[in-house]
Amino acid sequence: IxxxxxxxxxxxxxxxxxxxxxxxxxxxxxxxxxxxxxxxxxxxxxxxxxxxxxxxxxxxxxxxxxxxxxxITDQVDTESALHRAKDELEHAAFHDDLTGLANRKRLTAY
Structure with missing residues (x-):
């Protein structure tokens, strides 16, 4: 349905x-x-x-x-979780944990 x-x-x-x-x-x-x-x-x-x-x-x-x-509900849920984890890792790699501001890696990318 x-x-x-x-x-x-x-x-x-x-x-x-x-x-x-x-x-x-x-x-x-x-x-x-x-x-x-x-x-x-x-x-x-x-x-x-x-x-x-x-x-x-x-x-x-x-x-x-x-x-x-x-x-394919389990597959869609797993893919969604992987996308969220990727986004979280990317944010953690380029932002300071304490301030949330862009870190040196992010700034040197520009």
């Missing part, structure tokens, strides 16, 4: 079509979703377009979309 602020409108849903050249099949899509209990989680989706010969004896083909989903 998508959070209310990310849900497509009924008109968007009615007009939706998978476009083979639209880029959806070339990359993963990551979005935040809501569980039935209200908790949020990060979901990674991959899409594949397959073409099947019709089995009803006609000469036509039909295209199907296969969507694979994976909960």
């Amino acid at each position: 998508l959070p209310p602020d990310q849900r497509p409108s009924p008109e968007d849903l009615a007009n939706f079509r998978y476009r083979p050249d639209g880029g959806l099949f070339d990359r993963f899509r990551v979005s935040e979703h809501t569980r039935a209990d209200g908790s949020r989680f990060w979901n990674q989706q991959s899409h594949a377009l397959i073409t099947l010969d019709d089995c009803d004896g006609s000469d036509g083909e039909r295209q199907l979309v296969i969507i694979g989903c994976r909960d």
Whole structure:
């Protein structure tokens, strides 16, 4: 279930079509979703377009979309923690602990 602020409108849903050249099949899509209990989680989706010969004896083909989903909440949380740690280390390397002002390393970089 998508959070209310990310849900497509009924008109968007009615007009939706998978476009083979639209880029959806070339990359993963990551979005935040809501569980039935209200908790949020990060979901990674991959899409594949397959073409099947019709089995009803006609000469036509039909295209199907296969969507694979994976909960990547732990991965997103870990990446966020790593970014915060990097920012904290960078700040500590270039600022004085007592005053919070730029230290010599930071000043000589200019």
